[in-house]
Amino acid sequence: MHVLAIQDSALIADQWLPQLQQALTMAQHQLTLLTHPHELPSAIEKTKPHLILLRLNQLTPQNIETLDHVRQAATHIPILILTQLDNAPMAVTILEPQDYFLVRNDHTTDGIMYAIHYAAERHSLLTKLKQFSVQRDFFATHDALTKLPNRFSFHQVLKRILTQARRHQHIFALLMIDLDHFKNVNDQFGHNVGDLLLKKIAQILKSIIRKKDLLIPLDSLTRLGGDEFAILVNEIKSPTDASMIAERILKNLHAPLKIKEYEISITASIGIACYPQAGTNLNALMRNADTAMYHAKKQGRDGYQFYSPNDKRAPALKKPALK
Missing domain, CATH: 3.40.50.2300 (Response regulator)
Incomplete structure (x- = not known):
């Protein structure tokens, strides 16, 4: 002392x-x-x-x-x-x-x-x-594994953004991200490797939203649970802004990820719900983003899908243009 x-x-x-x-x-x-x-x-x-x-x-x-x-x-x-x-x-x-x-x-x-x-x-x-x-x-308010905001915290942010959007009449997008065949990673390499992969995915998503051309607040990214993540993109000019981010996510996941002594390839399916077209409250936006994400999986995975209230099948799957 x-x-x-x-x-x-x-x-x-x-x-x-x-x-x-x-x-x-x-x-x-x-x-x-x-x-x-x-x-x-x-x-x-x-x-x-x-x-x-x-x-x-x-x-x-x-x-x-x-x-x-x-x-x-x-x-x-x-x-x-x-x-x-x-x-x-x-x-x-x-x-x-x-x-x-x-x-x-x-x-x-x-x-x-x-x-x-x-x-x-x-x-x-x-x-x-x-x-x-x-x-x-x-x-x-945070996920113990990835240290990202958890579902409860994310709901609070979504409620705040909804209030702002109603007041100022701007649009925003909710991206629901689900890893494809993540269960296979746990089965083949073990849950420890699966956890390390989830932490790596969280780091990739954080690096994407903090790029200078985006600078999305960190509390707008969450791990909802399991292998599911979500991102809120506030005050977008058009749905195209959301699709640009989805393409960037898919592109960054295409390179194999080094986890311990393994190189693991993983893809994701992304559902996008835009306010107010895809819902005007928290439950509707979460549900419709989830629906769009499952449409993306049905269309072959490794892509993203917008929710469309006028088309139950949702728009055709959009693949990222990779260079």
């Missing part, structure tokens, strides 16, 4: 300082002393401390300034404050919402060492809890 202490006249005069430094050294910890709080940012960057130690004996403007420097510089580091002031708890609220700890009575070496370890362990626990909370929130 590395402890960073801000040294003032009271701290220098304390007889326990050499003993504290010796105790920390014996416990294989380090103590770095600063003469001025202005040194904090560079010292934090250099030493990566686990805890900051300071003394608060008087509520002078200088000490309040020191607390403010600590608040700004030590945003993710626990702070241990030695004090005997009765109103210290009110004074140090300037540090909130950071983790800080007051030691008001036992200022012996043993007492301070105990407080240092307690503060560091408590901060470590709080940090782990925060990380767990962040991960929990992330996986509530």
Whole structure:
């Protein structure tokens, strides 16, 4: 553990300082002393401390300034404050919402060492809890395998885009992408390879939508489940814009993919539903994009199909023009 202490006249005069430094050294910890709080940012960057130690004996403007420097510089580091002031708890609220700890009575070496370890362990626990909370929130809206937004998150984005489209009267497209014969990959190479292939497909789709000529937001791409993905293309000028993206996806999948020691060829069938022609609500668009995708499979796979409300057979399969 590395402890960073801000040294003032009271701290220098304390007889326990050499003993504290010796105790920390014996416990294989380090103590770095600063003469001025202005040194904090560079010292934090250099030493990566686990805890900051300071003394608060008087509520002078200088000490309040020191607390403010600590608040700004030590945003993710626990702070241990030695004090005997009765109103210290009110004074140090300037540090909130950071983790800080007051030691008001036992200022012996043993007492301070105990407080240092307690503060560091408590901060470590709080940090782990925060990380767990962040991960929990992330996986509530994202697919665990590909890290793409999941179906729930995708539905929220689709609802938002629907609201915008109704308000501003623009069109958008929903592309439903299903890998062809993906079950064969799992059967032949195993589910581990199948999972790696899905992650690779996710990376390919992300790279396509982030091209400079598209720059489609990442939350518009999702793994719906299994081997099925979807992309929302907002504010398109015509359905041709959606077909261009579908062709690009199919073209990028034609090259064999290196997964472990295997080279795996995979194709996809894509169904396209455009708002408002193919539906004006979430369920209709999802259903009709899915219907168009299955038409693409029936027509031979490795292609895309637009949903047409006026033609139950849907338009003829469109194959990408490969160069």
